[in-house]
Amino acid sequence: MAPARIVEDVPWTSPAYQPEPYDGPPRNVAYIDAIKFNESVKPPKYEILGTDPNSKVLFLDVNILECTGKPIYRGDVFIQGERIKAVGNVANKDQLLKDPDVRVFQGKGRTLMPGLGDSHTHFSWNGGDLASLGTLNVEEHTLLTARSAKCYLDSGYTMCYGAASAKERQDIAIRDAIYAGDIPGPRSLANGKEMAKHDGDLESAITAFADTPEEMREVIRHHAGLGVDNIKLVMSGEEICEVRSAQDCYFTDEETAACVDEAHKAGKSICAHARARDSVKMCVKHGVDVIYHGSYIDEEGMGMLEAARMKHVVAPAINWLVATLNDAAAFGYSHEKAEQVNNQELEVALRGLREMHRRGIVVLPGGDYGFAWTPHGTYARDLAHFKNLMGFTAHESIIxxxxxxxxxxxxxxxxxxxxxxxxxxxILVDGNPIDNIDILQDHGKLNVIMINGRIHKAGRKEYVPPPVAGEDENKHPIVPDVAVRDGRPTVQS
Structure with missing residues (x-):
């Protein structure tokens, strides 16, 4: 085990360092474009079943946020079956409006944007004590996990990358049910139990243990045989455990190399809980695809990551640190204790993440929701943290x-x-998230949620417009009678 140590004092880790203010076009589109994961780990092309290929939906007069880097612009969007058919200008709009089979949503300037995604998802976390998940009966636990998946979709999230499951097949069962069209939820990639060494687990009840390279290979082969898409390693500690420092690394180079080799041979991507300096370096050196947290990265590690930035993404799960500091006291973890163990890591992590963004390293939001003070349904907190704490613009955070x-x-x-x-x-948002990114945390402002061309959520007002004077041959009891003159309604006196 590498010894715990504080990150070295280099310029970008100085408390005085702040990113330069920026208000231009989103920079991270080019960074994301450049990512080239190993094609051997590409998951199967999962499809969500059940969308009628003849279904037609027309969004009129919306502010379109493409997330391609273009500024928001006004236009219409037409959807047929499970795919988007036209964006901005719908050439056959007049014909579609005459078709009674076309479902029309009047945007009235609301924002239409892609569904959101979470890069570090725990469907099976229950919002409380993780240790209890190990003994929770599988039937009840499966229902809980399905509820979490629906909660993601209710929150406007249509993509989730699995980061560990409390039971080894929980993510798999939920993924398959979503794609079969049997339960509501986001498109997802499934993980199994996180793998740790016996002196390095974060919660034994939900961990698959392995202590040697060959044992690790065997655990990976087992999970691959079950049908997971991703493999999760626990390479470093976690301050809240109090006996597992976030600056301690529990894996060796040989073990990390064996895990990456076995996962990639099986066609599975690999992610790692890697807060410690040495764990981040091992991830980069040996090709771990997704680096979770990365809090204590040093200058050497930053340089390694920058040089290999086309092969890795970083998912810091920054809300865990922020919420532990600010919200955990209500659940019995005092603010004083959180300041003692988490405040230093938050400050160091934020400086490193700002530097990653400056250097063109892809940093993605999402993660570690499902704990008591990071409850399901609050996932869009991460987007606000990216903007307010990490030097991202609102547009970059959404992208x-x-x-x-x-x-x-x-x-x-x-x-x-x-x-x-x-x-x-x-999702159709009642407002402009570029101007107010917090709006994505307000479920009441997510007026329409669609996945695979199917409406998951839309209120009655989207289908029943307010009465218009003269409609229904003047039979409506609320609006005044009108006379039609020259094709225009005129209120009768």
Whole structure:
């Protein structure tokens, strides 16, 4: 085990360092474009079943946020079946408006944007004590996990990259049920139990243990045989455990190399809980695809990561640190204790993440929701943290959560953007999230949620417009009678 140590004092880790103010076009589209994961780990092309290919939906007069880097612009969007058919200008709009089979949504200037994505998802976490998950009966636990998946979709999230499951097949069962069209939820990639050494687990009840390279290979082969898409390693500690420092690394180079080799041979991407300096370096050196947290990265590690930035993404799960500091006291973890163990890591992590963004390293939001003070349904907190704490613009934060997560799931050619030919996974927002990114945390402002061309959520007002004077041959009891003169309604006196 590498000894715990504080990150070295280099310029970008200085408390005085702050990113330069920026208000230009989103920079991270180019960073995301450049990512090239190993094609051998591309997951199967999962499809959500059940969308009628003849279904037609027309969004009129919306502010379109493509998440391609273009500024928001006004236009219409037409969807047929599970795909977007036209964006901006719908050539046959007049014909579609005469078709009674076309479902029309009057945007009235609301924002239409892609569904959001989470890069570090725990469907099976229950909002409380993780240790209890190990003994929770599988039937009840499966229902809880399905509820969490629906909660993601209710929150406007249509993509989730699995980061560990409390039971080894929980993510798999939920993924398969979503794609079969049997339960509501986001497009997802499934993980199994996180793997740790006996002196390095974060919670034994939900851990698959392995202590040697060969044992690790065997655990990976077992999970691959079950049908997971991703493999999760626990390479470093976690301050809240109090006996596992976030600055301690529990894996060796030989073990990390064996895990990456075995996962990639099986066609599975690999992610790692890697807060410690040495764990981050091992991830980069040996090709771990997704680096979770990365808090204590040093200058050497930053240089390694920058040089290999086309092969890795970082998902810091920054809300865990922020919420532990600010919200955990209500659940019995005192603010004083949180300041003692978490405040230093938060400050160091934020400086490193700002530097990653400056150097063009892809950083994605999402993660570690499902604990008591990071409850399900609050996922969009991460987007605000990216803007307010990490030097991202609001547009960049949203792009990271849409196009960025689509790239992580290796489906960026058909997900994560409002673009002709892409899956119709989108949300209609009552407001402009570029001007007010906090609006994405308000479920009441997510007026329409669509996945795979199907409406998951839409209120009655989207289907029943307010009465108009003279409609229904003047039979409506509320609005005044009108006379039609020269094709225009005129109120009768």
């Amino acid at each position: 990271a959560a849409t196009y960025g997560v689509a790239k992580l799931m290796m489906r960026a050619d058909e997900m994560g953007q409002i673009k002709e030919g892409n899956y119709a996974d989108c």
